[in-house]
Amino acid sequence: DIQMTQSPSSLSASIGDRVTITCRASQSISNYLNWYQQKPGKAPKLLIYAASSLQSGVPSRFSGSGSGTDFTLTISSLQPEDVATYFCQQVNSAPRTFGQGTKVEVK
């Protein structure tokens, strides 16, 4: 199985800050990487697919980059509604695997 490792596990930032979350795959996955946002008590929501494509309806302050083994999710200006846990997922090979999650809080 491909292991997905996110860092940090949690972070606290101020409103308006730029926030960066990284995801590393245990082997190359090209650009077969998705990002999801999960707010407390809610189902996950797709933010970014194919490493850098923004899902319809997702605010443009979210962006994704990377290929191969190293990927980044960036929130350009943190908003109160962005408090959530963020997960990466590789879809290069079976079984599809998720990172362990990064919890984002507001200072």
Place this chain on the structure above:
Amino acid sequence: VQLVQSGAQVKKPGESLRISCKGSGYSFGNFWINWVRQMPGKGLEWMGRIDPSDSYTNYSPSFQGHVTISVDKSISTVYLQWSSLKASDTAMYYCARTVVRGSESLDVWGQGTTVTVSS
């Protein structure tokens, strides 16, 4: 477009259970449906998926043999089934639709079904 899951369940160890996920607002047979587990306070685990058009399934090795994914295309519903529950099956279970746009992603999610297994 939505996936609507069946309600919360409380079961005893050793009992059987089937939960459901009904799709609407799209061509049901054209999109794989996945099941994802989230244990209390933990992350997401991909369990497996089914192609509603032909009932072909893929399972994660971690779940193969312990759960069964099936479909009733006539009512646009996918099922996740256990024949003998364990306390460790206590979790939230989500269904999600696969969309392929060069790459796969899970673009529509159900609201989740809580399963509690306790003696």
